[in-house]
Amino acid sequence: MAIEIPSIPLGDWIEGGLEWLTSEYSIVTRAISRVTQTGIDGLNDALMWLPEWGLLAIIVGLCWWVANLRLGIGAAAGLALIWNLGLWEPMIETLTLVVIATLVAVVIALPVGIAAALSERLYRMIMPVLDFMQTMPAFVYLIPAIPFFGIGSVSAIFATVIFSMPPAIRFTTLGIRQVPGELIEAADAYGATRRQKLFKVQLPLSLPTVMAGINQTIMLALSMVVIAAMIGADGLGSEVWRAIQRLRPGDGFEAGIAVVILAMLLDRLTQSLRKQRKS
Amino acid sequence: MNENRNVKIRVRNLSKVFGSHPKKGLELRDQGLTRAEIHDKTGQTLGLSHIDFDVYEGELLVIMGLSGSGKSTLIRCLNRLIEPTEGEIIIDDEDIPKLDDKALLECRRRHFSMVFQNFALFPHRTVQQNAEFGLEIRGVDKAERAEIARKALKQVGLDGWEDSYPNQLSGGMQQRVGLARALANDATVLLMDEAFSALDPLIRGDMQQELQELQSRMQKTTVFITHDLDEALNIADRIILLKDGEIVQIGTPEQILTHPADDYVKRFVEGVDMSKILTAEHAMRKVRAIAREDDGPRTTLRKMSENNLDSIYVTRRDRTLQGLLEVDAAERAAKQGADTIREFMTQDFRKVGPQEPLHNLFAMFSEKGFPIAVVDDSERLLGVVVKGAVLDQLAQAADPEATVTDTDTAAAGGA
Numbered sequence: 001m002a003i004e005i006p007s008i009p010l011g012d013w014i015e016g017g018l019e020w021l022t023s024e025y026s027i028v029t030r031a032i033s034r035v036t037q038t039g040i041d042g043l044n045d046a047l048m049w050l051p052e053w054g055l056l057a058i059i060v061g062l063c064w065w066v067a068n069l070r071l072g073i074g075a076a077a078g079l080a081l082i083w084n085l086g087l088w089e090p091m092i093e094t095l096t097l098v099v100i101a102t103l104v105a106v107v108i109a110l111p112v113g114i115a116a117a118l119s120e121r122l123y124r125m126i127m128p129v130l131d132f133m134q135t136m137p138a139f140v141y142l143i144p145a146i147p148f149f150g151i152g153s154v155s156a157i158f159a160t161v162i163f164s165m166p167p168a169i170r171f172t173t174l175g176i177r178q179v180p181g182e183l184i185e186a187a188d189a190y191g192a193t194r195r196q197k198l199f200k201v202q203l204p205l206s207l208p209t210v211m212a213g214i215n216q217t218i219m220l221a222l223s224m225v226v227i228a229a230m231i232g233a234d235g236l237g238s239e240v241w242r243a244i245q246r247l248r249p250g251d252g253f254e255a256g257i258a259v260v261i262l263a264m265l266l267d268r269l270t271q272s273l274r275k276q277r278k279s
Numbered sequence: 280m281n282e283n284r285n286v287k288i289r290v291r292n293l294s295k296v297f298g299s300h301p302k303k304g305l306e307l308r309d310q311g312l313t314r315a316e317i318h319d320k321t322g323q324t325l326g327l328s329h330i331d332f333d334v335y336e337g338e339l340l341v342i343m344g345l346s347g348s349g350k351s352t353l354i355r356c357l358n359r360l361i362e363p364t365e366g367e368i369i370i371d372d373e374d375i376p377k378l379d380d381k382a383l384l385e386c387r388r389r390h391f392s393m394v395f396q397n398f399a400l401f402p403h404r405t406v407q408q409n410a411e412f413g414l415e416i417r418g419v420d421k422a423e424r425a426e427i428a429r430k431a432l433k434q435v436g437l438d439g440w441e442d443s444y445p446n447q448l449s450g451g452m453q454q455r456v457g458l459a460r461a462l463a464n465d466a467t468v469l470l471m472d473e474a475f476s477a478l479d480p481l482i483r484g485d486m487q488q489e490l491q492e493l494q495s496r497m498q499k500t501t502v503f504i505t506h507d508l509d510e511a512l513n514i515a516d517r518i519i520l521l522k523d524g525e526i527v528q529i530g531t532p533e534q535i536l537t538h539p540a541d542d543y544v545k546r547f548v549e550g551v552d553m554s555k556i557l558t559a560e561h562a563m564r565k566v567r568a569i570a571r572e573d574d575g576p577r578t579t580l581r582k583m584s585e586n587n588l589d590s591i592y593v594t595r596r597d598r599t600l601q602g603l604l605e606v607d608a609a610e611r612a613a614k615q616g617a618d619t620i621r622e623f624m625t626q627d628f629r630k631v632g633p634q635e636p637l638h639n640l641f642a643m644f645s646e647k648g649f650p651i652a653v654v655d656d657s658e659r660l661l662g663v664v665v666k667g668a669v670l671d672q673l674a675q676a677a678d679p680e681a682t683v684t685d686t687d688t689a690a691a692g693g694a
Contacts, residue, residue: 201401
């Protein structure tokens with residue numbers, strides 16, 4: 001006879017908790033939702049207000065200036081292809097989501113990362129949370145996002161921020177902890193305050209590592225923003241999603257290639273920013 | 280050496296225990312347990328124990344010991360980069376271990392500049408910005424600190440390198456930047472933690488010399504840490520020898536060399552070439568008789584025979600050295616009925632400064648064995664060195680049992 005072990009109602013508890021959060025803090029979530037939506041619309045409108053060739057020229061110029069002519073040429077070719085495929089508007093929508101999600105993630109991650117680097121206790125508390133955030137399947141974040149913020153871009157941003165933030169925190173912490181002890185000692189010996197030590201020694205020296213973390217965050221944000229099409233986020237992801245529903249592999253690959261181009265562009269751009277800082 | 284004996288830093292009963300229960304470590308030490316026993320019993324490491332010493336204003340004090348002797352801990356306790364477990368460190372009436380955080384920052388800014396073994400330059404800052412660091416931390420305004428830092432860089436011979444980054448510089452130059460950073464800060468005490476140990480021997484010698492020059496020019500109170508006895512003897516006004524966290528001996532380089540406190544110091548000292556450390560001053564003795572250039576030959580001859588000399592130095596009234604008169608030249612002058620000995624002096628003798636190393640003196644003794652004249656900067660005769668005295672000094676230095684012979688008693692014993 002099999003012994004019946006009652007299963008722990010973990011799922012029920014989480015749902016109860018989320019429901020309580022949604023109802024208790026609806027004012028907060030609605031406010032966040034409104035602000036974020038305004039930000040998304042504003043940036044999106046600004047980018048779309050520019051003619052395609054205008055924005056293309058700006059991005060190519062930026063690539064040339066920050067990195068080199070080669071990246072500029074690559075960017076021109078890639079963006080021209082996206083334009084030609086008629087994916088310009090969804091590409092801009094995706095870019096907007098990535099930029100805003102990354103901004104929010106970095107604004108949260110930097111202070112948290114710095115604090116974790118300076119306090120051993122906080123470090124021990126935060127690391128398992130980061131592991132949780134990173135290993136939880138990305139889709140799962142989409143579900144509670146909907147009751148919080150409804151279907152659409154704001155929920156996408158919420159899930160993306162959670163999913164893409166950990167590397168920025170980790171790399172910031174790592175970068176600051178990697179600053180050689182003797183340099184800290186030198187700063188101390190000359191009577192630097194904690195703030196002076198942070199801004200004159202620890203942060204400048206950890207900048208290349210922090211930039212590597214931000215690069216990772218951008219890449220993760222891009223992948224999540226595409227997945228977030230499932231909860232109604234606009235952009236290249238929704239093109240892919242539509243292609244899946246209509247079983248049109250050609251359309252799917254076209255949108256997929258546009259994602260790849262955007263990813264490579266963002267990656268090379270942030271990496272060369274980092275290298276420039278280093279030298 | 281140190282006319283000015285004001286105490287700058289007074290360290291009393293300083294101890295440091297590394298570990299989770301430092302007080303326990305001190306208790307066991309007070310019960311008479313050794314360092315090793317304390318470590319075995321409790322896991323606490325006795326880093327420093329009962330350290331007492333003074334740092335005098337303007338002196339260059341070298342703390343010497345092998346690795347693990349506690350010298351790095353000691354220098355870091357002074358500015359509390361490491362927290363002392365017990366004891367007093369008084370600088371200008373402030374007891375450093377008792378300062379709160381804010382007062383400690385203030386104290387570090389005012390009193391301590393530090394130079395590190397591996398330079399510890401900030402790689403993201405230019406040479407100039409590195410030199411400005413201490414001033415920037417203190418909030419000195421931009422134009423002023425740029426000016427001071429430029430001066431400091433010039434002092435260490437780095438003008439023209441202001442806009443380079445540390446990684447573009449050689450090791451020796453990097454440490455000059457480290458030194459400039461410390462000098463620009465103009466704190467009252469300079470702490471140097473194995474500052475030259477990472478440099479190759481030639482550069483190291485140069486830096487030692489430059490430090491001495493800077494130090495004698497600026498009279499900056501300096502605490503210098505090294506594991507190298509030669510370096511210590513070369514630059515120190517006084518040396519503190521540290522072993523297993525305790526002071527073994529405090530003394531001038533000569534005292535350490537000639538009177539090692541125990542076998543440990545003795546073993547240390549055995550590797551040192553004495554003749555490089557001892558100078559003409561040590562072997563010099565007072566001149567028993569001198570002649571004036573307007574003395575008559577007969578007077579001079581009498582002086583020489585009374586003092587049993589076969590040559591005599593001739594000086595002016597202010598003891599400025601004029602020449603040497605040999606006994607046969609004096610006799611010749613007497614025979615010719617000369618009024619003065621002026622025409623009969625010879626310049627065929629050697630003279631040296633008081634700091635001339637003894638080993639250089641051997642080659643200078645002529646066949647006739649005239650004593651070597653020791654003169655000061657303005658050519659005034661301070662004393663003479665005879666061949667026997669040099670050997671005497673070296674023999675005594677090699678045999679630490681013998682008593683120190685200062686210049687006066689040496690003079691009584693000579694030829």
